[in-house]
Amino acid sequence: MDPSMYLLDLVVFIGIFGIMSLSLNLEFGFTGLANFGKVVFFLIGAYSYALLSQAGFPFYLCLIIGALIAAVFGFLISLPALRLRTDYLAIVILTSGEIIRLIVKTEDWIAGGDWGTSVAPAIALPGASAHAGILVNIGLVYVCLFICFTISRLLTNSPYGRVMRAIREDEVAAEALGKDRAKYKAQILMLGSAMAGLAGGLYVQYLHYVLPGMFLPIVTFTVWIMVLLGGPANCWGALLGAALVEVFDRGANLAKDLLTLPTDASNLQYILFGVLILLVLLYRPQGLLKESAVKTRATERVRSLGGAVRNKED
C-alpha cells in the first residue's frame, strides 16, 4: 500500500476506535461500570448495519438503527447486570460476548456464519479513486466522532455528569441523595452501547465485510487499553488513548514486516499490549491525562475569580 493510503487508513481507524473509546469512557471512566463486553455492542451494530444495508436501507438509517438496536441490547444486559456487584457485571458481560459471537458463527442464515458476508460501503462513488473513497470515509467517521464527543462533553459537564461521577465514587451515597442508580446506569449503558453500535456499523462499511472472527474479546480489551492509557474520565484522554494505541498497533505491524524475527510477531504484539497495560496499571493508574474538572459557566467564573475551587481540588 502506498504510504499516504496507509496513513489515511490509520486516521479512519483512530476515528472509529475513538468512538469506542469515548463510549467506554462514559461507562467506565465517568460512571465506574466495568463493561468487559464492548465487543458485543460493536458486533451488534456491525451485523445490524450489514443486514439492513442488504435489505436496501440508506446508510444513515443503517447506522442509526444499528445504534438503536445496540442500545436495546445494552438495556437488556443492564436488566440483570445493574443490580449486581462490579465483578458480577464484568463476568456477565464478558461471557455474553462469547454467546453472541457463538450465535452469529453457528447460524449461517444470519450473515454467512463463520465465513461472514460482504457489506456495501456507506457512500459509493463509482469510478472514484481509492483516495477519494477513503477521504469520504474519513469525513463520515469524523462527523460521527464529533457528534459522540460533543454528546460526551455536554453530558459529563451537566448535572447528569455529576451524578455519574457520584455513582462511580459511592453509589450508595448517590442513592441516598435520591439518585436512582439503576436508572442512571441503564441509561449510560444504553448510550455507550449505541455509540459502540455506531462504531461497529462504520467499521464494517469501511472494511466491506463482516465475519465473527472480527469480534474476538481482544477488541474489548484494546478499547480498555485506550481508555486506561489516555486517562479515564477525560474525553480528550479517550481520543488520545485511541490514537496512541492505533499508532502503536500500526508501528508494530510495520516493524513486523521490516524485522525478521524467529517467532510470529503477532504473538509478540499481543504480549506487548498486555505488558503495556500492566505497566499503566502499576505505575500510572490515572492514565496520561488527568480527570477533567467539571466545566460549566459557573465553575469557569469561580476559576477566573481566583481559582479557589481548583486549588482546593489539588
Add this chain to the structure above:
Amino acid sequence: MDVNWAQVLVNSLVTGSLYLIASVGLTLTYGLSGFPNFAYAEYISLGGFVGYFVADELGAGLPAAFIVAFLVVGVVGFLCYRGIFQPMARRGATIIHLMVASIALGLILRHLIPVFGDFIPALGWSWAPSYFTITWVAFDFGPVRLTGLWLWTIFTAVALSVVLHFLLTRTRIGKAIRATSSNPDLALASGIDVEKVIWITWFLGAGLAAVAGIFRGAETQVWPMTGWEMILPVFAVVMLGGIGNFYGAIAAAFIIGLAENIGVVALTALGLSTSYRIGIAFLILIITLIVKPQGLAMFFRRS
C-alpha cells in the same frame, strides 16, 4: 429419538468431574483475594501444554505430566499474584483495575505459549492444536461406555474432594484458608500469616487448573484457547457454588455437568447446533446472579 439416558448420566458425571477440578482453584482464590482472575483460563491451557510436553514430547508418561504441570503452573500462579496482583492491591487498586490486569496477564500468557514453542522447538507448542497420543481402553458396562480417561477424571475429582475436605477442615493451613476467606482482618489479628495463606492458595489453585488442562487436553486437544473455551462453565460453577465455597462448587459442578448433557440431548432433539452447549452454562450463570447471587452457599457451611 432414542436416548441412552444411562450414558447421559455417566457423561454428566465425567463433565461434572472435569468442571470441578477446573473450578476449585478459581473459587478459592476468588474468595480469598476478592476478584475474579480471568488469567485463570490460561493456567488451564498452560497445564495442558506442560502436560503434553512431558507426556508426549518427553515420553515420561501421564503421572509425571500431572506432577510437573501441577508444580510448574502452580509456581506461575504464585508469581502472578506475588508479582502483579499483590503490588497492585497494596497500592489500592480497585477491583476493576485488578480484573483488567488479570485479562492483560491472560493475554500475555496465552501468546507466550506459541512464542516459547518457536524459540524452543522441542516443546512442541504452537497455535495449531496438539493431541495426546495416549490411547484409552474403552469399557462397556451394560449399555454404558466408559473410557480409561473418564474413569481417571472421575477418580481424580473424588480424590480431590476428599483430600480438600480434610485439608480445609483438619489441617492448620486449611483452617487458615477458611479463616482468611471469611474475615481477613480477624485472621490477621489471630496471628495467621494471611499473605502466606494467599500465596499457598494461588499456588494450589493454579496447579489444580493445570491438572484440569491435561484432562481436557487429553479428551479434546491442546491449544492456547483450551482454557478460554472452558471459562464459561468454570465461572458458572464458581457463581452457582458461591464464591470461595468449595462444597458449593462440588454440587454446582455436577449440576452444570448434568444440565449440559441433558441440554445436548435437548438441542439435538430441537435440531439446533450442539455447540450451544456452553449456552446452558451461561443461562445457569445469569439465572444464579439474578435470583441468588450468593449461589448454593446457603446450603453449605462456609469453607
